[in-house]
Amino acid sequence: MSKMMTGAEMVVQALQDQGVTTLFGYPGGAVLPIYDALFHQKKVHHILVRHEQGAAHAAEGYARSSGKVGCLLVTSGPGATNAITGLTDALMDSIPLVCITGQVPTHLIGSDAFQEADTVGLTRHCTKHNYLVRKIEDLSRILHEAFYIARSGRPGPVVVDIPKDVQFATGLYTPPKNVHHKTYQPQLKGEIAKIKQAVAMMAKAKKPIFYTGGGVINAGPAASTLLRELVALTGFPITSTLMGLGAYPGSGKNWLGMLGMHGSYEANNAMHDCDLMVCIGARFDDRITGRLDAFAPHSQKIHIDIDASSINKNVAVDLPIVGDCAHVLEDMVRLWRAEAHPVDKKALQAWWAQIDQWRARKSFGYKKSDTTIKPQYAVERLYELTKKRNTYITTEVGQHQMWAAQHYRFEEPNRWMTSGGLGTMGYGLPAAIGTQLAHPDALVIDIAGEASILMCIQELSTAVQFHCPVKIFILNNEYMGMVRQWQELLHGGRYSSSYSEALPDFVKLAEAYGMKGIRCSDPSQLDEAILEMIDSPQAVIFDCVVDKAENCLPMIPSGKAHNEMILPDADEDIGSVIDDKGKMLV
Amino acid sequence: MNAQTPPAKLSPYSSSNGQVSRIETHTLSVLVDNEPGVLARVVGLFSGRGYNIESLTVAEVAHAQQLSRITIVTTGTPETIEQISHQLERIVPVHRVTDLTLLGATVERELAMIKVRGKAESRTEALRLAEAFRARVIDATTESFIFELTGAPKKIDDFVELMRPIGLVEVSRTGVAAITRGPVGM
Known part of the structure; x- marks a missing residue:
């Protein structure tokens, strides 16, 4: 209903009309009118974070685990700049966010006023789109447009920067309607002729593979269901990027495990040797492809993506299909069924036999120990003890993240929240809080490293204040493990600044925040300790003291191809495998 | 106007299939909403992704609809120029991107x-x-x-x-x- 109200009231009304029930934020001078409007209502529940980066990551966790748009409210200047890491993270991983920022009043813009920053200028490169609202007349339209743009097509973060005088001004609020945006109308349906061609190529393939990514998750649960159907119909093997885990079940029989730099031997070799690659909602990221000129050299490639600019960006493909994964998969399944495609059964059998040989190398294997907890063992036990529960996993960034991806199996989409593209340490705790708020009854675990967790440690207060019983499972090896690993491999074991010196006592830290702290360093007591964590109604920090020198393997050394992986049982000096050109890469 | 310049330098990490693509010069026409910041978005895209701008002109062409036309002359391999077009299309206030050089008669x-x-x-x-x-x-x-x-x-x-x-x-x-x-x- 159209109604006269202040700009600040419009913001709250628009949030309500867009179905926002949870808003992450931190007040400040330039957003006080909006906080005042929030004070007078109950529909939008405000979650006070302890740093604006936490607000952005929490909104990401909320969005990624629920499929809704995540929402945050921060003040001008430092409020906005602090949110930038989270916005960039959301842009890289295609997470729908709407970030409302306060701004100094319009007449002060450009005068270097107190807490003034050029927020639209600063966030232009880390948002899908952004707005500076100069007039109250534009405000309600822009707010609704922001939600439309954040969630449509390839999702992403949108910033709406609102000067304080616009928040005080009075104008006519118009509710959201099905706006036909004049320029932004993403293509959802794929071209049917191309999908037919894709199906024909798939029917002829002798060594096919599905390579799927976060796009399948973003396309909604229906896309994952259709993907499972297509895999079952074709019998093809399937691998996925870090972002795509859960779209196909980790226990599924066609599952090869994650691919890429720390992916499985079978997934990477199958990618290298395949004759047909069907890429669905993934973007040929450098962590996936390894050395580009040796990437799947004998393959034809089909690429399904809603973002036309992802196609032919890093890797030239034979058949591009622009469209939403769910729509295209629906057509694919229908066409495959309708035409009863005879697959080359004999070739597929031989292909699977080859894959089974690679599988037999057990590339995620590691040396077990009775005396120290191996980090892989810790994740394995965590998986075994939580798999029957309603569990959501978030991570920080580093070795622990890769071990989680390798050893925790995801059966459903939206259960795995991790910072993939940007690789943001500090993501996991606030993301876990956001996830917990979206799923109050679920078991939410942040698999963390002792270095990453300290980057957004202040959010422990948020968890306690809002009764989020998140479990922070720290694989504590007293090193920035991935940095240490690269220093071992590439820099002669000179561990420059990668030792986590002066660590806090995490058990006491938990207690200081009013949480529960658990420490375990004995593999024989690990199960019991994990169960104690799970059964606690409180938020918990679990300090899991693990092997300090464990490397994350297998690994495609930088600058190498998929079939040049280093396996855990390799005797060679890994450092000598990487040439000078590889060292230049990250 | 496919300028005959030396082939793009090929690094083993950059291009696929070992094909050497030539650097070409293309003229792109971009129809945009004439709103604050739209030129910054276009120019920022070129600097942020390391694309070249040989020349750029912009002016309003339809006052009633508030449309501006940006003409950009850029250089790159055909693959890069295709990327540039697609990246430009992602910018929300962009209506249409046309590669005039590909169309031929301009x-x-x-x-x-x-x-x-x-x-x-x-x-x-x-x-x-x-x-x-x-x-x-x-x-x-x-x-x-x-x-x-x-x-x-x-x-x-x-x-x-x-x-x-x-x-x-x-x-x-x-x-x-x-x-x-x-x-x-x-």
Whole structure:
């Protein structure tokens, strides 16, 4: 209903009309009118974070685990700049966010006023789109447009920067309607002729593979269901990027495990040797492809993506299909069924036999120990003890993240929240809080490293204040493990600044925040300790003291191809495998 | 106008299939909403992703609909230029991106003002050349001329080179405006 109200009231009304029930934020001078409007209502529940980066990551966790748009409210200047890491993270991983920022009043813009920053200028490169609202007349339209743009097509973060005088001004609020945006109308349906061609190529393939990514998750649960159907119909093997885990079940029989730099031997070799690659909602990221000129050299490639600019960006493909994964998969399944495609059964059998040989190398294997907890063992036990529960996993960034991806199996989409593209340490705790708020009854675990967790440690207060019983499972090896690993491999074991010196006592830290702290360093007591964590109604920090020198393997050394992986049982000096050109890469 | 420049440098980490692509020059027409910041979005895309801009012009072309047309001359491999088009299309206030060079039949024009200083014989020489190029004199003193010249960029380059030994002082160019031939619009 159209109604006269202040700009600040419009913001709250628009949030309500867009179905926002949870808003992450931190007040400040330039957003006080909006906080005042929030004070007078109950529909939008405000979650006070302890740093604006936490607000952005929490909104990401909320969005990624629920499929809704995540929402945050921060003040001008430092409020906005602090949110930038989270916005960039959301842009890289295609997470729908709407970030409302306060701004100094319009007449002060450009005068270097107190807490003034050029927020639209600063966030232009880390948002899908952004707005500076100069007039109250534009405000309600822009707010609704922001939600439309954040969630449509390839999702992403949108910033709406609102000067304080616009928040005080009075104008006519118009509710959201099905706006036909004049320029932004993403293509959802794929071209049917191309999908037919894709199906024909798939029917002829002798060594096919599905390579799927976060796009399948973003396309909604229906896309994952259709993907499972297509895999079952074709019998093809399937691998996925870090972002795509859960779209196909980790226990599924066609599952090869994650691919890429720390992916499985079978997934990477199958990618290298395949004759047909069907890429669905993934973007040929450098962590996936390894050395580009040796990437799947004998393959034809089909690429399904809603973002036309992802196609032919890093890797030239034979058949591009622009469209939403769910729509295209629906057509694919229908066409495959309708035409009863005879697959080359004999070739597929031989292909699977080859894959089974690679599988037999057990590339995620590691040396077990009775005396120290191996980090892989810790994740394995965590998986075994939580798999029957309603569990959501978030991570920080580093070795622990890769071990989680390798050893925790995801059966459903939206259960795995991790910072993939940007690789943001500090993501996991606030993301876990956001996830917990979206799923109050679920078991939410942040698999963390002792270095990453300290980057957004202040959010422990948020968890306690809002009764989020998140479990922070720290694989504590007293090193920035991935940095240490690269220093071992590439820099002669000179561990420059990668030792986590002066660590806090995490058990006491938990207690200081009013949480529960658990420490375990004995593999024989690990199960019991994990169960104690799970059964606690409180938020918990679990300090899991693990092997300090464990490397994350297998690994495609930088600058190498998929079939040049280093396996855990390799005797060679890994450092000598990487040439000078590889060292230049990250 | 596929300039024959050396092939793109191939690193083992950059291009696939070992194919060497040539660097080409393309003219892109971008129709955008004339709103604050839209030019910054376009220019920021080029700097952020490391694309080249040879020339860029922008002006409002439809006042009622508040549409501006940006004409960009850029260089890169055909793959890079395809990427640039797609990246431009992702910008929310962009209505349409057309690669005029791919369309083939286009007209490109640029306007330049060229200041030349000289006396006696060189003045007559400058005027004679200006006439041959159909450049107009828009300012004259006893020791200088300013010529106005409209044409394809190459014609302006040629004229400027001819003026250099005569007494070229400075050049101001608008950058390229371009449009397709025939009855159909963008």
